[in-house]
Amino acid sequence: MSELRRDPLLDRWVIIAEERQLRPQDAPSSAEYELPTVDADSDPFAAGNERYTPAEVYAIRPNGEPNSPGWTVRAIPNKYPILRVEGDLDPRGYGVYDKLEGIGAHEVVIETPSDLQLRDLPLSQIYDVLNTFRLRMEDLTRDKRFAYVMVFKNHGRSAGATQSHSHSQIVALPIMPVRVREQLTALQQHWQLKRRSLFQDIIDQELRQRERVVFENESMLVICPFASSFPFELQILPKRQSADFRQASVEELRDLAEALKASLLKWKGALGEVAYNMMLHTAPNDTRQGSIYQEFPLIDTYYFWHIELLPRLTKTAGFEWGTGHYINPVLPERAAEYLREIEVELS
């Protein structure tokens, strides 16, 4: 059982998950990108190997029984979860410290039964993956113990992946992520000053200036953020204000599938194979306590769900850990111009 411990100096929770070190593929390796190749027989996420994973919680399944082949997207509990669903948070003080039981949910979304990577899947399949994120979010947010549900993807060893089969993860947390709280604080301050959403102002300025725009379609915008922490970092934003990813429309998810595929293919064209992290940020969950909405009552007015894409080209080291600031060796405008000009095939 993992536990959450609060660092009182940084007001930041840490998940202590000792059993995670038992993961079989975690053996250290010098390879930055490569993961051990698995043949179809030993790939637990391949069609036909459903018995090697926990029972599915959701699947898009044109054929077959649950937990057998015939699916196209499959969501399962993580076999090595950082947090567990069963139990109570049981908050306890410990002198100046606080801790909670490691309650939450940790799922894996297997994006395809094939050995293709996300960027190489057809748009209709990427749509199905995104819609699976949405549906799992709808389900997990019903549990009022969970303050936040985040989808993320680790691709490549240096991005933290331990399976080469294309997949994403969903984590439901009992605490509010610091990154989300920091953004909400900035959004609230901007709203109090200008009565406008900071996200909306960023989108308006990016569409006016266009120098950091990488791709756009009817409802989505892809930019290299003005203060990118990492070279070739990308952000995908919906043009229409929408705080909650669960409420994304069919058209928006179609456009998002296209924007995501374009982003990943442009990276491929510019950088070759690259390890990366993808994070989907949405509005916090309305918990039983409802405290975050008391603190930030206008979340639904000023927040925009969005996707962050971080290629792992640089290492975070002493400077970054010591200061909390990043050094980015590539001008975001130059990265955007370069990526903009790379032609991609979208189908």
Ligand SMILES: [Zn+2]
């Ligand atoms: Zn974000």
